[in-house]
Amino acid sequence: MNKNSKTRTEKILFAMKVLIWIFFIGNCIKTGALAYTFFVSLSINPNAAADLYLGLDLSQLLERDGFHYSFLVMNLIFLSAARAFLVYLVLKIFLTLNLKRPFSIEMASLIKRISIIAISLGFVNLLVRAYAGWLLGNSPSVGYLAEYLYGSSEFIFFGIIIFIIGKVFQYGLELQAESELTV
Amino acid sequence: MPIIVNLDVMMAKRKMSLNELSERVGLTLANLSILKTGKAKAVRFTTLEAICEVLECQPGDILEYQAE
Numbered sequence: 324m325n326k327n328s329k330t331r332t333e334k335i336l337f338a339m340k341v342l343i344w345i346f347f348i349g350n351c352i353k354t355g356a357l358a359y360t361f362f363v364s365l366s367i368n369p370n371a372a373a374d375l376y377l378g379l380d381l382s383q384l385l386e387r388d389g390f391h392y393s394f395l396v397m398n399l400i401f402l403s404a405a406r407a408f409l410v411y412l413v414l415k416i417f418l419t420l421n422l423k424r425p426f427s428i429e430m431a432s433l434i435k436r437i438s439i440i441a442i443s444l445g446f447v448n449l450l451v452r453a454y455a456g457w458l459l460g461n462s463p464s465v466g467y468l469a470e471y472l473y474g475s476s477e478f479i480f481f482g483i484i485i486f487i488i489g490k491v492f493q494y495g496l497e498l499q500a501e502s503e504l505t506v
Numbered sequence: 507m508p509i510i511v512n513l514d515v516m517m518a519k520r521k522m523s524l525n526e527l528s529e530r531v532g533l534t535l536a537n538l539s540i541l542k543t544g545k546a547k548a549v550r551f552t553t554l555e556a557i558c559e560v561l562e563c564q565p566g567d568i569l570e571y572q573a574e
Contacts, residue, residue: 504547506537 350407441482
């Protein structure tokens with residue numbers, strides 16, 4: 324790799340790292356805010372359910388059925404936390420990446436974990452979306468929820484692609500080990 | 507592995523140390539060590555050529571096949 328392309332790669336990696344940090348912090352804030360307002364709506368003031376996070380109004384559901392309300396919001400919190408964890412794993416890739424020796428067991432295991440979590444997240448997202456649809460029917464809350472239950476098929480697709488890249492990476496790891504033992 | 511590396515035998519015959527061989531062949535001590543201890547998975551023809559040239563021997567003097 325020549326010096327110019329190396330500097331360019333480093334700049335791109337730095338920009339991506341900054342973006343991923345922003346995504347990670349954003350997801351953490353979202354998860355924390357959801358968890359906090361959920362706790363407030365259940366224990367202090369039920370009116371908090373009218374604006375759980377950025378206009379998410381599930382007050383009608385809370386009035387109708389506390390169990391389903393709790394289950395749905397807990398699922399939303401779980402999905403948001405899982406998304407934050409996924410972004411954290413991607414961030415970890417950037418933090419452990421060594422361009423001189425890119426193939427490592429740690430990196431391969433990170434890629435594998437990301438793919439498994441992304442695929443699982445996609446399926447859980449699908450289930451929660453179906454559950455929310457069944458629960459809320461044509462209520463306007465479904466519109467608010469769309470923002471929280473986006474991209475299930477995208478996550479599954481992303482997970483499969485990452486899984487394949489992980490397999491190629493595994494092969495790269497073997498090649499690197501062989502290359503290191505070639506004199 | 508059934509391929510035995512007899513580098514140490516040839517070095518002893520030529521009374522050459524690993525340091526000297528490393529300098530004359532242009533290989534790092536770590537790589538020569540990998541080769542000497544039989545941990546290497548592959549040997550480049552260029553490396554083999556350089557070793558044979560310095561030790562004045564044939565590839566067969568360095569590498570040997572022994573059935574397991």
